[in-house]
Structure formats: C-alpha cells, structure tokens
Amino acid sequence: MSLIQLKNVSKNFLEGIPSGVSDVNLNIKQGEIITILGESGCGKTTLLKLIYGYLVPQQGEVLFNGVKIKGPSEKLIPGHDEMKMVTQEVTLNLYAKVFDNIASQLSNSDLQAKSQLTLQTMEFLRIDHLAEKKIIELSGGEQQRVAIARAVITEPKVLLLDEPFSQIDSILKRQLRDDIERLSKFLKITIIMVSHDPTDGLALSDQLLIVKDGKIIRQGHPREIYLNPQKAYVANLIGKANLLKNFSFLPKTDTDFAVYPHQINLSYENGMANGIIKSTHFCGAYQEVELIVESKILLVHDPQFIPFTNGELVFFDILYYQELEH
C-alpha cells in the first residue's frame, strides 16, 4: 500500500493562468527516496508543500496512510505531524548552539534521554564535533545538516527536502547523499526531495518525478528514464542531451533523437559528418565542446582532451542515441 497518495491534485495560484500544479496523480511507498526534477517554476516546491499540508489542493486530495491530509487552516501548527520539511530558508536559531537547536525539538520529560538522543542524532549526521558551536558560526552545508538532524530527531515517517544540495560543494554533496541514503536505509524514513541538479537525483533515488508546467510528465527509476527519456525535455533535463532533428546525416524519418554529450565521438581523421569547433571548456573529467553542425550547436563531452582550436573543422560519430516519442 502507498504511504502517500495524490489523486487528481491541482493547485493554481492565478485564476485562468497555469501556475502551481495540475491534475497530479502519485503513489509513494514507505522507505522510498523520490526526487522531483524540473525546470525553474514548474511546480516542484508547490508539490512538496501540498504533500506536507502547507497548501490545500483546489481539486483532488492528498492522502497519508489513506487519510486525507489537513490543510494549514485545520491545524494549529501547519504541516503533517509525521512529516518534516527542510527548506532552503534558515529556520534554525542562529545564536543558539547546534546541540540546543536540535535538542529543542524534544520534550523535557526525560532530560537524560533527550541529551542522549540529541548526541546520537548528531553522530549519525556527523556533526557531533559542532555541538558547542553557534549556528551563525557554521557554513551553509553544516547548517543544512543541522536542519536535517533537527528534522529527523523526532523520527518522522517522511522527510521533505527542498533543494538540499543547493548550498554545498561537491565533496559535501557526496557526504550529504550518503547521509540521505543512510536515513532511508537505517531509519526507514521516506525521503522526497526537490532538486534542479539531475546528478543528485540520478545517484540517489528509487524514483524520479519529472515535472513540466505543473504536471508530472514522467515517473520511474533514474536508470530507466536516463536510457529511455522519450521526450526532449526529459533528456535535456537529466543529461543535457542534444536534440537531433532535421540533420542531413540522419536517416530520413519522422522520428527525433536525443544524444547525450558523451555519446558523440570527435576526431580529426574521420566520422559520419563534420562540424566546426565553437568553444571548448575544461570540466575535469572531460572537456565540453560546442560544435557547430548545419548551423546548430551540438554539445559534446570529450574525455580525450583533444587540443581543438576554435574555428577548426572536425569529424564526429554518434555512438548511440535515444529515440524520442512524438
């Protein structure tokens, strides 16, 4: 059975103009990690707030364990009791210590147990060394972990994270990804997060939800969606894919194709077609090359770091591509 169900849920902020989300159907099982992906303004945060009970749908219903979720006007403190939401805004007490910020979520009925659980939670999120520091003295990434610790100390069934990776560098990202996985695995918390960076979602999630213009247009395992994106929007969102349409080197067909930048091979010697180098940028594991082909730009990831010069003629081969649906 689903832990959370959205049935034909719509929330429109502006009458007559599409905004928010419309006609969303969704089932989330306990213990899953879900990532909501989509371009800016497509309705990701609105979806999260509807699940939490911060917003009330104009149509349809949101159920938790089969029971309709109450909206903010029906509750003293808005938000479902068995869920916790961590947003990008700092909701911590900036001038209080880390320990106190986290412990404040627990009652004072057993002070020893309160202290012990706070310590355990800090250890789990690897912030115990920060216990005596004030929030204002922490980096954005450290504050993020404190906010998560504060959210999970009361053992919610669901943790909603709005852009958890937005403030942190790539090393901390790995650690936070690992923490999120451990929260899901060991504490069995269902995690629903919003991200604009597809790599976070691809690495972590049991399910990706791809949102466009307020609608879930695709839902499934990251691997399945990556290998068969079906739509240009999806392919571009999750892998910066090039849309292959009306190129002379393609077979004459009505079908459009998407090709990820690493699926194009560049060479000076030969290839299926040629193009002109527009730019190259070093990106660490590869160089990102913009290639002008028949007046359009193809984005290519070249792991060989061929020392191309702008304006040069080069050949390319497409190693593999994905067929798109109409």
Ligand SMILES: Nc1ncnc2c1ncn2[C@@H]1O[C@H](COP(=O)(O)OP(=O)(O)OP(=O)(O)O)[C@@H](O)[C@H]1O
């Ligand atoms: N309180 C509100 N009043 C009016 N319009 C709103 C409100 N909240 C959101 N919207 C509009 O609804 C749409 C979806 O907003 P939402 O914040 O859910 O998008 P998002 O996908 O999370 O965007 P981003 O990635 O930029 O945070 C946007 O067009 C936004 O302007």
